[in-house]
Amino acid sequence: MAYQPSPSVAGSSLPLLSRPQLAEARRVRAVELFERGVSNAVIARAVGVCAESVRRWRRVWEQDGASGLRRRAATGRPPKLDDSQVEMVRAALEKGARAHGFEADLWTLERVGVVVTRATGVVLSRASVWRLLTGRLGWSLQRPERRAVERDESEIARWIAHEWPRIKKGP
Secondary structure, eight states: OOOOOOOOOTTOOOOOOOHHHHHHHHHHHHHHHHHTTOOHHHHHHHHTSOHHHHHHHHHHHHHHOGGGGSOOOOOSOOOSSOHHHHHHHHHHHHTOSGGGTOSSSOOOHHHHHHHHHHHHSOOOOHHHHHHIIIIISOOOOOOOOOOOTTOOHHHHHHIIIIIHHHHOOOO
């Protein structure tokens, strides 16, 4: 599921900031106030954080300067699929499941995993396939409605109109 920033203030032409961008903007503002000699308590109120955060930022600023408070790239293991491979997978999935030899045009995690392996040569776990679909491709879980093939809508409407009022208890 993709993160969606909160809506902008009506009539404002300011761009929306993501959470990490907003946090960095607060730290940058704090640095400006550090350089002007403003107290931690005043800075905390001005940028909307607790005084302990400002004290921590000040220690980093005194030790490493303003660059120490800049946003850093996310740590952790890099994704197995790069952006071009993700686009290859997107194109393959948009063709539908039948185009890849599956009986029904329904995607499951296992089927998507097979397509990912065929398209990129990379084998992903079910959890990684889920993160790929929801996080990087923006897909969501869709369950098909379960209905009997023999379902007769006109007969159902007739039953509700004529039979149900006859057998229903109460008003």
